[in-house]
Amino acid sequence: MFRITDEELDAMEAVDVRTVDINTLTDIRDIKIDTRLPVERKLALFAEQTNNLFVHRIGDYVVKVSFQKEGPTIDDKMEEYLRHLAEIYI
Numbered sequence: 001m002f003r004i005t006d007e008e009l010d011a012m013e014a015v016d017v018r019t020v021d022i023n024t025l026t027d028i029r030d031i032k033i034d035t036r037l038p039v040e041r042k043l044a045l046f047a048e049q050t051n052n053l054f055v056h057r058i059g060d061y062v063v064k065v066s067f068q069k070e071g072p073t074i075d076d077k078m079e080e081y082l083r084h085l086a087e088i089y090i
Contacts, residue, residue: 004047004053009053012052012053012054012055013053013054013066015052015054015055015064017055017062017063017064020055020062022057022060022062024051025051025052025055025056025057025062026049026050026051026052026056026057027056027057027058027059028050028056028057028058028063029058029059030049031046031049031050032049033045033046033049053065054066
């Protein structure tokens, strides 16, 4: 089973996107996961294929992901985004 210590997670999360060497990051487009698998297995496969759970690259762009324990869900944020787009084009 794939294991990451709390210290390793903290170090991954602390990476500064302004100074990280992009060549050390995994291109998220190279990660392959069978979406039919259970969530736990998909998360493990994702972790196994990247060298940082929080910071990735997409081509020439560095992307940092953050997670919050409380607050709006991703569905809430997507709905807010789509409503905002609808207001722009109305």
